[in-house]
Amino acid sequence: MIVIELQDATRVYKIGEMETHALRGVNLTIEDGEFTALVGPSGSGKTTALQLMGCLDRPTSGRVLLQGEDVTKLSANKRADLRRGTIGFVFQFFALIPGLSAYENIELPLLLSGANGKQRKARVAELLEAVGLSERAKHRPDQMSGGEQQRVAVARALATEPILILADEPTANLDTENGRQVMEIMLRLNEETGTTFVCATHDPRVIPFARRVVELRDGKVADDKQYEGDTR
Amino acid sequence: MFIFRLWRIAVRDLGRNRRRSALTLIAVMMGLALVITLHGFEMGAIQGSIQNNIRVQTGHVQVRGESYDEDKVSLKWEDLLEDPLALAAQAQTLAEVRAAAPVLWAGGILVTVEESVGVRVFGIDPPSEMAAPYREGLVAGEFLAPDDRGGVLIGQRLAKSLGLTVGDDVSLLINTSGEQPDEATFRIRGLYDTGIPGFDEATIFLPLAKAQAFTRVGERASAVVVLLHDQEDADTVAAALGAPGLDVMTWRDLNQLMVEGMNAAMGFLYMIYLIVLAVVAVVVANTLLMSVFERTREMGILASLGMKGRQIMAMFLMESATLGAIGVFLGVLLGSLGVYYLATEGLYLGDMSASVASADIAYGETMYAAFQWSDTAVLAVVCWIIMLLASLYPAWFATRKEPIDALRAL
Numbered sequence: 279m280i281v282i283e284l285q286d287a288t289r290v291y292k293i294g295e296m297e298t299h300a301l302r303g304v305n306l307t308i309e310d311g312e313f314t315a316l317v318g319p320s321g322s323g324k325t326t327a328l329q330l331m332g333c334l335d336r337p338t339s340g341r342v343l344l345q346g347e348d349v350t351k352l353s354a355n356k357r358a359d360l361r362r363g364t365i366g367f368v369f370q371f372f373a374l375i376p377g378l379s380a381y382e383n384i385e386l387p388l389l390l391s392g393a394n395g396k397q398r399k400a401r402v403a404e405l406l407e408a409v410g411l412s413e414r415a416k417h418r419p420d421q422m423s424g425g426e427q428q429r430v431a432v433a434r435a436l437a438t439e440p441i442l443i444l445a446d447e448p449t450a451n452l453d454t455e456n457g458r459q460v461m462e463i464m465l466r467l468n469e470e471t472g473t474t475f476v477c478a479t480h481d482p483r484v485i486p487f488a489r490r491v492v493e494l495r496d497g498k499v500a501d502d503k504q505y506e507g508d509t510r
Numbered sequence: 511m512f513i514f515r516l517w518r519i520a521v522r523d524l525g526r527n528r529r530r531s532a533l534t535l536i537a538v539m540m541g542l543a544l545v546i547t548l549h550g551f552e553m554g555a556i557q558g559s560i561q562n563n564i565r566v567q568t569g570h571v572q573v574r575g576e577s578y579d580e581d582k583v584s585l586k587w588e589d590l591l592e593d594p595l596a597l598a599a600q601a602q603t604l605a606e607v608r609a610a611a612p613v614l615w616a617g618g619i620l621v622t623v624e625e626s627v628g629v630r631v632f633g634i635d636p637p638s639e640m641a642a643p644y645r646e647g648l649v650a651g652e653f654l655a656p657d658d659r660g661g662v663l664i665g666q667r668l669a670k671s672l673g674l675t676v677g678d679d680v681s682l683l684i685n686t687s688g689e690q691p692d693e694a695t696f697r698i699r700g701l702y703d704t705g706i707p708g709f710d711e712a713t714i715f716l717p718l719a720k721a722q723a724f725t726r727v728g729e730r731a732s733a734v735v736v737l738l739h740d741q742e743d744a745d746t747v748a749a750a751l752g753a754p755g756l757d758v759m760t761w762r763d764l765n766q767l768m769v770e771g772m773n774a775a776m777g778f779l780y781m782i783y784l785i786v787l788a789v790v791a792v793v794v795a796n797t798l799l800m801s802v803f804e805r806t807r808e809m810g811i812l813a814s815l816g817m818k819g820r821q822i823m824a825m826f827l828m829e830s831a832t833l834g835a836i837g838v839f840l841g842v843l844l845g846s847l848g849v850y851y852l853a854t855e856g857l858y859l860g861d862m863s864a865s866v867a868s869a870d871i872a873y874g875e876t877m878y879a880a881f882q883w884s885d886t887a888v889l890a891v892v893c894w895i896i897m898l899l900a901s902l903y904p905a906w907f908a909t910r911k912e913p914i915d916a917l918r919a920l
C-alpha cells in the first residue's frame with residue numbers, strides 16, 4: 279500500500295522578487311513499512327520534500343496523496359487534523375517543548391488526539407521504555423543530553439501510532455555513538471511496528487540503515503535505490 | 511480536559527520566563543492597586559462629605575415649606591414653615607427620630623472696618639441636638655444662649671482671616687422678610703471649628719429667637735431638621751412627616767447635588783484610572799509579544815504535532831489570563847491594603863481641603879478612604895478583561911506564521 283506520494287511536485291519559495299525553486303517536479307512513492315533515506319547535497323530540497331509529505335506545506339504545483347487521498351488543496355486546519363495522529367516528525371534540532379518534562383513532551387500528541395488519562399499513561403511508559411529513557415521521565419529537555427532529547431523526540435513522533443514518520447536530519451547534531459543509537463531505535467521501531475520512516479540526511483553513517491535510498495539533486499529525484507536486507 | 515492541558519503548557523511557560531512574568535505581575539498588581547486605592551479614596555471622600563454635610567448642614571430629613579427656594583434663601587412668610595415647633599414635636603414622637611429642631615436660614619454680609627464678606631446666617635436652637643456639632647466644635651469663648659440678643663458665633667477660620675476674635679463687635683447686614691436688609695452690631699461670643707473648612711468659612715450662627723426677630727418672620731422657620739438613629743430610616747420618616755403644603759426631603763435628596771458636583775470634580779480620577787490601565791495593557795501586550803517572538807519555533811513544533819492556529823492562540827490567551835488573574839489578585843490585596851491605610855489613618859489635607867472646598871462641598875480637613883467590595887470587584891474584573899484584550903493581538907500574531915516558517919526560526 280502506498281502511504282504517501284508526491285506527483286510532479288514543485289515548490290517555489292518567494293522572498294520579495296527572489297524565487298527559489300526548491301523542488302522542480304518530484305515524483306516519489308513511499309510504500310507502507312519502508313525505511314527510506316532521503317539524501318542529497320545541502321539545498322537539494324530534502325526538507326522541502328519532507329514538509330510536503332508531512333502536510334506542513336503545500337506544493338506550488340503537482341499533487342500530494344496521503345494514502346491515496348489528495349491532500350494538496352486542504353486548508354491549514356484540515357492539514358493540522360491530518361498531521362495529528364497520522365504523521366510524526368523528528369527534527370534536526372531536538373524539538374522538545376522546553377517547559378515540559380520528557381513524559382509530558384511524549385504525552386502532548388496524545389493529549390491533542392484526545393486519548394484518555396489511562397491510555398496516555400500506559401502509552402508514554404511504553405514509549406519511554408522503547409527508547410530506553412524510563413529513568414528520565416521527569417527530566418526537562420535542558421536536563422538531558424542531545425541524544426536523550428532526540429530519543430524523546432522519536433518517542434513523541436511515535437506516540438499516536440502514526441503511519442508515517444518524517445525525520446529531518448535526526449543525527450546531524452549528535453555524535454557518532456548517539457547518532458547510531460537513535461538510528462537503531464528508529465530502525466527497530468520500523469521493524470517492530472511497521473511504521474513507515476522517511477529520513478532526510480546527508481550523514482553517510484545513516485545510509486547503511488536504509489532499505490531504500492532516494493537521492494535529490496537540484497530539486498529533482500536523481501537516484502532511487504532499493505537494498506535487500508540489512509546492509510550494515 | 512484538553513483546554514486544561516493547553517493551560518498547563520501556558521503556565522509552565524510563565525515559570526520558564528520568571529523575570530518577564532514577574533515584571534508583568536508587578537505592572538498589573540501596581541496598576542490595579544493604584545486604581546483601587548484612588549477609587550477607595552474618592553468613594554471615601556464622597557461618603558465622608560455626605561456624612562459631614564448631614565452632620566453640620568442637612569440632617570437626615572428636612573421638612574420645608576413647599577414653595578421654599580433654597581437658592582434664594584427666601585424669607586417670605588409664605589415660603590416658611592408656619593409652626594415649626596409643632597412639626598419638630600411631631601417628628602420627635604417617631605421612634606426612628608433622634609432629634610428634630612427648627613432652623614432659620616438667611617443670607618447676610620459681615621462687615622468689618624476693612625472688608626465685607628458674604629455669609630450664611632443660621633438661626634439655631636442652641637440647646638437642641640442639632641446644634642451639637644457647633645457646640646462641640648467650640649474652640650474659644652462661649653456658646654450661644656437661647657435668649658442671647660446681641661451675640662453671634664463665627665467660624666474660627668473666618669475670624670482668623672478677618673482678624674477677629676472673641677469679644678469683638680461686628681456689623682451684620684442680614685436679609686429680612688421685607689424688601690431691605692437690616693444692619694446691626696453683634697458681639698462675637700465664641701469661635702467654632704467643625705473640621706469642614708468650607709462650612710466654617712461661610713457660616714455664622716445666631717440664636718433662633720434673635721434671628722426670627724431680626725428677619726421679622728415671627729415664629730416661622732426655614733426648615734425643621736431631623737436627625738435619625740439610623741439613616742436608612744429616612745424614607746420611612748419622610749413618609750410619616752409628609753403633609754399638604756410641606757416638602758419633605760431625605761439626606762439623599764439633599765446631598766444629591768453635592769455628590770454630583772464631587773463626581774464631576776473627581777472626573778479627572780477616571781482619566782488617571784484609564785491611563786494607569788492603559789500602561790498596564792501596554793506592558794502586558796509587550797511582554798506577551800516578546801514571548802511570542804521567542805517561541806516561534808515552539809509554535810512550529812506544536813503545529814507539526816497537529817495543533818491548530820486557534821489552539822495556539824488559546825494557549826497564549828490562557829497564559830496572559832493566568833498571569834492576569836494572579837496579578838489582579840495581588841492587586842486587589844495591595845489595593846485593599848492601601849484603602850485600609852487611608853481609611854484608618856486618613857490623609858490630612860488641612861488648608862488644601864479649604865482651597866478646594868466650598869460651602870456646598872463638605873470636604874473635611876482629613877479625608878478617609880472607604881472600601882467597597884462591589885466597586886473593587888468591578889475594577890478587578892475590568893482590569894483583567896483589559897489584560898485579555900491587550901493580549902489578543904500578540905496571541906493572534908502568534909498564529910499568523912506558517913508552520914514551515916515557524917520551524918525555521920531560531
Ligand SMILES: Nc1ncnc2c1ncn2[C@@H]1O[C@H](COP(=O)(O)OP(=O)(O)OP(=O)(O)O)[C@@H](O)[C@H]1O
Pocket residue numbers: 291292293298299300318319320321322323324325326327480914915918
Ligand atoms: N521557507 C523558505 N523560504 C525561502 N527559501 C527556502 C525556504 N525553505 C527552503 N528554501 C530554499 O529552498 C532550497 C531547498 O531547501 P531545503 O531546505 O529543502 O534543502 P535541504 O536539502 O533540506 O538542505 P539542507 O541539507 O541544507 O537541509 C534552498 O535553496 C533553500 O534556501
Ligand SMILES: [Mg+2]
Pocket residue numbers: 324325326446
Ligand atoms: Mg534540510
